[in-house]
Amino acid sequence: MTDLLLDTDAVSILFKPAHPLYQEAYGITVGNHLVIGFMTLAELSVWPIRNNWGGERRALLKNFIALYTPLFPDETTCQHWADISAESLDAGRPRGTADLWIAACARQWGMALVTGNYKDFEHISGMTLVPLGP
Numbered sequence: 001m002t003d004l005l006l007d008t009d010a011v012s013i014l015f016k017p018a019h020p021l022y023q024e025a026y027g028i029t030v031g032n033h034l035v036i037g038f039m040t041l042a043e044l045s046v047w048p049i050r051n052n053w054g055g056e057r058r059a060l061l062k063n064f065i066a067l068y069t070p071l072f073p074d075e076t077t078c079q080h081w082a083d084i085s086a087e088s089l090d091a092g093r094p095r096g097t098a099d100l101w102i103a104a105c106a107r108q109w110g111m112a113l114v115t116g117n118y119k120d121f122e123h124i125s126g127m128t129l130v131p132l133g134p
Helices: 008-016 021-029 038-050 055-065 075-090 097-109
Strands: 003-006 033-037 070-071 113-114 130-131
Touching: 003 008, 003 021, 003 097, 008 021, 008 038, 008 055, 008 113, 021 113, 033 038, 033 097, 038 055, 038 070, 038 097, 075 097, 097 113
Parallel strands: 003 033, 003 113, 033 070, 113 130
Antiparallel strands: none
């Protein structure tokens, strides 16, 4: 069993079995220990609020999120965030705050990052990416 950190988009794909990339994402993740960073947890938590979900769908998401082990930041995570932010700016590829936190978690804990947004992370050193889709 391998520890895999999932980007928010990868978790979203797995939450929606009708998604065109669901089978690919499932095939990559099945049998592995699935982890999400605190930023992904926060992004997932806003879905029911912004989309005015009812109690049943909220419970479904809560149970789905419980399948993942969350990672929370410490001082080392903050330093990785700063390093990756600077590295991205130097490469002319500034990233959003959420992507920087997700990348910082992947780098700090040495986990492969499963993502459908490969191009958002490909320039960051010290990371292993598992791309979904083309």
